[in-house]
Amino acid sequence: ELKVEQNPLFLSMQEGKNYTIYCNYSTTSDRLYWYRQDPGKSLESLFVLLSNGAVKQEGRLMASLDTKARLSTLHITAAVHDLSATYFCAVDIVEYGNKLVFGAGTILRVKS
Amino acid sequence: NAGVTQTPKFQVLKTGQSMTLQCAQDMNHEYMSWYRQDPGMGLRLIHYSVGAGITDQGEVPNGYNVSRSTTEDFPLRLLSAAPSQTSVYFCASRDRVQEQYFGPGTRLTVT
Numbered sequence: 563e564l565k566v567e568q569n570p571l572f573l574s575m576q577e578g579k580n581y582t583i584y585c586n587y588s589t590t591s592d593r594l595y596w597y598r599q600d601p602g603k604s605l606e607s608l609f610v611l612l613s614n615g616a617v618k619q620e621g622r623l624m625a626s627l628d629t630k631a632r633l634s635t636l637h638i639t640a641a642v643h644d645l646s647a648t649y650f651c652a653v654d655i656v657e658y659g660n661k662l663v664f665g666a667g668t669i670l671r672v673k674s
Numbered sequence: 675n676a677g678v679t680q681t682p683k684f685q686v687l688k689t690g691q692s693m694t695l696q697c698a699q700d701m702n703h704e705y706m707s708w709y710r711q712d713p714g715m716g717l718r719l720i721h722y723s724v725g726a727g728i729t730d731q732g733e734v735p736n737g738y739n740v741s742r743s744t745t746e747d748f749p750l751r752l753l754s755a756a757p758s759q760t761s762v763y764f765c766a767s768r769d770r771v772q773e774q775y776f777g778p779g780t781r782l783t784v785t
Contacts, residue, residue, distance in 0.1 A: 593772055603778075603779075604764060604777065604779050605764070605776045610772065612772075650717070652717075661719050661732060662717075662719065662774065663733075664709075664717040664718070665716055666715060666716045667716050
């Protein structure tokens with residue numbers, strides 16, 4: 563059974579600090595996605611990582627993928643309050659018919 | 675280009691009632707899917723479709739039916755609502771480069 567584990571599940575951090583969210587998965591994957599969700603809203607796509615070693619950056623967020631370690635990271639640099647949200651990773655497995663399996667999500671609170 | 679639309683936004687049902695959640699996309703995507711979101715559990719796949727006339731089950735299909743008669747529409751039917759189906763439901767569609775687009779969600783309460 564495919565498992566996708568995120569940690570931490572809850573992260574409270576001060577503005578200006580750096581931190582990393584981890585996403586581990588239990589089987590070989592071709593693609594990994596990161597999404598952001600604000601309270602009461604839908605999911606917004608942040609990054610699509612398509613190959614081993616892929617690194618993408620958007621503003622204060624940077625995502626990377628290591629398919630050999632079955633690990634993706636979402637790094638937050640110099641956090642600001644506007645980054646407060648829930649962040650999900652999701653793994654796409656070809657053998658599962660390209661179905662996405664989501665992690666439980668990381669609730670991020672940035673305190674000013 | 676409206677993207678993925680869902681109706682209704684909110685719904686309250688009594689146990690045993692049936693209803694259909696509507697989902698439509700105008701991006702000509704072949705792949706569409708339904709998820710439910712419950713606190714602390716992320717999103718779980720209910721049903722998905724890789725094209726008109728083709729549907730398959732996801733992780734949590736029990737109590738739900740789907741059909742895909744057109745590329746644009748992918749309705750989700752609750753056959754006999756139960757309190758355990760209280761959740762937020764998201765429809766999504768996927769393009770050829772595998773970017774997935776989510777609808778705004780339907781918040782369903784079953785009493």
